[in-house]
Amino acid sequence: MRIRKRVAAVAVGLAMGTTGVTATGTAAAQEGLSVDWHACPQYSDAVLEQLQIRPEDREAFRALWARTECGTVRVPLDYRRPAGRQLDIAITRLKATDRSHSLGPMFMNPGGPGGSGYLMPAQLVLENPTNASLNEHYDLIGFDPRGIGYSTSYDCPAPEGDPGPQEPPSGPLTKTALRRMYDATATHNAACSASNPAFLRGLTTANAARDLNTVRRALHAPRAAYFGASWGTQLGAVYRSMFPATISRMWLDSVVSPRAYDFSYRFPGSARATEEGARLFTSWLASRDSVYGLGDTPSEVESAILALREAADAHPWEFSDIPQPLDGSFVAFLASAPDLAWDQAGTALHALTTATPGGPAPQEIKDLIAPPQDTPPEPPADAPQPFNETAQNAYLCNEDTSARDFDSLWTEYQRTLSDNPLTGLLTALRPTCAGWSLPTQHFTLKHSQGSLQLSAHRHESSTPYPWAAEMRDKIGGTIFTVEDFVHGSLPFDPTCASHMTTYFTTGVPDAGSCPGIQPKPRPEPELAYNATTETAVQAS
Template sequence: MKLSKRNGAATLGLALGATGFGLVGTASAAPDTASQSSVTPAIAWQACPQYSDDVLGFLGVQPKDRAAFRTMWARTDCGTVSVPLDYRHPEGQHVTIAFTRLKAKDQAHRQGVLFMNPGGPGGSGYLMPEQLALQNPADAQLNDQYDLIGFDPRGIGYSTSYDCSGIQGGPPPQSGQMTKAQVRQAYDQSAKTNAACSSSDPAFLGQLTTANAARDLDQLRRALHERQASYFGVSWGTQLGAVYRSMFPATIHRMWLDSVVSPRAYDLAYRIDDSTQAMEQDFGLFAAWLAQRDSVYGLGDTAQKVTARVLALREQGDAHPWQFTDMASPLGGGFIAFLASSQNTGWEQAAAALKNMTTAVSGQPAPPGVPAAAGSDGPPPPPPSGAPQAFNPTAQQAYLCNEDDSSRAFEPLWDEYQRNLRQNPVTGDLTALRPTCAGWTLPVQHFTLRYSSGSLEMSGHRYETLTPYPWVWQMRDTIGGTVFTVDDFRHGSLAQVPVCAAHLAAYFETGAPDSGSCPGLQPGDAT
């Protein structure tokens, strides 16, 4: 097993990938004091890394935006703070937390610092201030009165990190329903990899928890000499925000959490149950849309007929996968489930591919639109020299498995997989098998979510599946706050859509609660 430990390695980027979740438990039954020593942490300021045009392109910065990025980057400060690896032993080993500060443009009306996290766990937020500000003028407005603080949580990016080979950060790719022997093989491989990784450096990996990441944020607040801090988090960043607010309620100025996890999201089995159900429910909307366009796609003139046709196509793919002459890998029921799981912004492409798959024949070229829908253009090119890594799979696995309280035995996983296939027959091929923490040798560590009356906005997306809409209401009942609704399918899209981002900017400017809504990302919108 190849291992490399880094303190300041180049692994940053804006990642809104798989969502991870923490555990509600008992380790912090009262606001946290473990990180509040009498000594204010010192900041080690340093020159910011410089990025070529090739690297900026890799990071998603469009050519038209590169001058603006470099203008912001020129006024960005970069630094690190040393924090205890284990807050129970502050005199012991320390690790570094890397961060950036894009100072407020209107210093006369400055409202403090605004921490931001893009999700994961495992995603870097080091460049999030600049990347967010480039999305639209409403996002850029956040920098008028706030110092925007990007940071890499412990274990990620320029902060002290660690890599285990073989960690994938999710279930194996699926072309269709898996047999018990195939699931067992994947389970055994996961258990072997997890055991090797978690036992390779337990002292470090065991300290990758949401509670410790929250303590690190409080240390960074103190190092910046701020009495309070604001926070914007997406996806797993909402878990970090909820824990941060629960542990240090008096230090929070304003907070907005977008695509909010459930208070019960520490249980990966619960997470998958809710997500698979939401995916199948969304297909019902897609089926109704297809039925209204039967003259175009020919899949049925009622939602029931469309569902039956797509289900039959999925079953056909599971029984006899299509092997096309111009595609390296076969397409099975999992591909049909993938098309059926499309968000509304991709319904036209998915519908055309479904129509063409009804007449597809193995041994011939793939029907028009199918290779593009399948993403069969091959692996992405390697990153350019000097490009930072956008995501750390080892950190994701550690944060998840150090806090996941679901069963790690094989039979419950198999039973869960079978149940989700039965309950979600159209889309379950894609969604039913969850990641597993089998073999992870480190103990589960608990934290507590606490209700408080401080300023808090949370946005849920009505039709999204990674963090289903009911979760934002569950979190509201647990920690407080006001719920804002985004009427789209897209995970974490609030800041991407100007009309929605305007609500975000207005909240951080005024602090006024906002229980309204916005349309979110719709078909035809630029992404």
């Protein structure tokens, strides 16, 4: 699995019986709700390559896909007007292999917002045999939320003369430079939100939860299980809050804060977790001073990194074989490395202490520099849409309650830089909903006693560990701890995944822990720095 990390832009369970699909789903049939089943799309090897399905796994994927059923469910654009405009919600179903002991459907969402879950059942089963055991007793249901993939969707056209996303200049932003970026974002958001307001205002977490409940009824299932990661935890929390009696068992991995709708809380919290991870890194480096030579105490290492960052902002490194200068953001990128890449980042930091500008870059630095990003090739004609940026913007901005004026964002930027000296250059500039003209629609979370399992990753920064406790206090559940730095890694480590599959099989809550994805004794490269877009890529 590849995880892309962008600069700036997820009560004890009681009495859990089985939820087998029975002949009791007459209410849905009487309402005329049903799934329009149809032939599944077929994918070429070029598409499977784009989906990062290895050649040796393609036969297994196609066998799973041959078992998969594909369909759509009609839902209203506006649930207050059920007879009005209708949308299609695309779903897939990988039926349980043990039909005599079926536990009913399990919805699956990978996050986003904007991410497609259409292929998630097959992809998750293919990941490891532990995950595959979920399919013994559950019908695994993938789906594209409204606005995404095979569901009814929309892509905002680029405004005439729109220069596209503005890249930040080197070093800390001046107020003038940030104003230019703010104005460009506001222009884009204003045009996007005005281009199809009736549809875009319907892209909310609450509506996606209503759609899930409609799909459950169309499947004639009295209750359903749910697994979601990242934004999928927000969708799960809202779904549970709105329809608690319809949930059998739910596991949420990398849990968002219940205040995820408030960007002025959400992004500084993530930045703070990144800085805390950097301080763990400085302690690790200090204990290995003979290898990395940055100091034998955490404070000495921190001072060395800050000196490198300040020097790079004052005089960015220019090397003859790297196309862009490397400023303090590059140092912040190295300081924010997850533990999987500490050796690589520490080696690069040491190389910077002796680097000579103007000549060739040290090999340790060149190994980190991603090649320039050309215009990506057109995807194959039969490729599914893995992500919809318009939907992401709409889901986020339709719910964001934070201040959107320039002065508030400038103040927040300055404060985040000050609060996070090691990594702030990488995290201080958050996405903004400036110019988004549609009204804010705040979702509501409620506590209930149904079965709920939350998993939090001890050191990850996208959805920091404390947020799981915040969510538990808001809606209930039991917290399971994954001792790693990796966002959403639970199903990708067989040991951790075994806890998840046991919970879904037995319904017994789990307050334990698992190691998660840990550094290997001889790590392969984990980091790649794009000097143009200042985008970090970590492998897990």
